[in-house]
């Protein structure tokens with residue numbers, strides 16, 4: 001009998017980062033992949049399922065407008081309980097720091113099924129930043145039997161917390177596997193991505209972290225407006241996350257500027273196209289911090305702390321937080337000083353070589369033993 005891996009997919013980054021692992025599992029004799037989607041981010045998920053040729057076996061349909069962390073957590077756990085009653089599973093695979101990752105690990109534990117955690121060991125060591133992601137990742141790690149940190153730094157965090165060495169394998173980040181896969185796919189960019197006149201520069205923005213809702217976001221939006229006013233050659237493209245706490249404020253403060261282009265979240269292939277076309281990015285996204293160095297695009301990180309210090313050390317990332325002075329200072333340097341720009345783009349990507357999924361599946365096979 002083949003060994004059955006159950007993959008829990010909740011939000012956008014989990015779909016992107018587990019798609020290459022699922023592909024690799026499906027191509028491996030002796031393994032079967034069962035895919036559960038929580039039903040979160042349905043509008044964002046549909047394109048990504050299509051891009052990566054995925055059809056979830058179970059859809060928990062948990063999403064409700066303005067859901068709270070309490071309510072969505074309760075529905076995810078309840079939905080997973082039903083799936084575990086129906087499926088025979090040898091290993092649960094979760095990814096990253098989302099609530100679905102933590103609850104997928106918890107559901108595995110409640111069912112006495114071992115858990116593998118992809119993108120394990122990243123830490124800010126600040127319980128509330130990012131919130132609730134820092135604790136989601138820690139809790140998933142506490143429940144996991146196999147840990148796949150992307151870097152040596154992430155591995156060292158796990159070792160420091162007492163995880164046994166034999167349970168850990170450094171793999172690189174699977175987002176690079178996904179990125180290299182997606183870059184090969186044919187694609188016609190959508191009209192949401194603005195045309196640039198000669199000499200114009202595109203700045204791509206994303207922000208959706210819960211700790212930035214409210215006043216911190218207002219400071220960021222003030223800085224963005226000031227940036228396009230100071231630099232007439234800058235066009236800003238801002239795919240706005242559907243979380244209503246983000247959407248409402250963005251529209252009010254940035255909706256009326258001729259060189260600020262607000263749009264719905266872009267499909268993955270469109271977003272990669274926009275990244276390639278951009279001069280630099282301003283973002284609080286984790287995945288973007290990992291992808292951009294491969295495309296040689298600097299990222300000004302709209303957060304006070306990052307769990308991705310390797311990118312800071314390689315120069316590819318710079319922390320600017322939500323302080324308008326810092327944001328404008330760093331953006332101005334990139335737009336006016338070629339040396340500052342070169343310093344952020346010269347080093348290789350510390351997050352992986354595109355082979356993380358193969359390493360993960362090989363280790364899982366060894367862990368589960370031969371098909372019985």
Ligand code: UD1
Nearest residue numbers: 011012040041042043044064065066067098099242243244
């Ligand atoms: C979630 C993750 C976050 C991850 C992010 C990736 C948690 C707690 N948060 O944040 O770690 O970085 O996804 O994008 O796991 N909404 C929609 N449509 C969507 C998505 C969201 O309408 O496609 C709205 C809904 O009103 C929903 C709210 O946004 O109630 C919050 O969505 P939710 O999935 O709970 O959290 P995110 O902020 O998207």
Ligand code: UDP
Nearest residue numbers: 012013239265266267268271285286287288
């Ligand atoms: N992304 C996308 N469309 C967008 C914005 C982001 O496809 O409009 C991709 C991006 O390339 C990255 C992932 O979504 O791979 C990051 O997701 P998100 O920022 O939601 O989550 P995080 O990485 O912060 O957990």
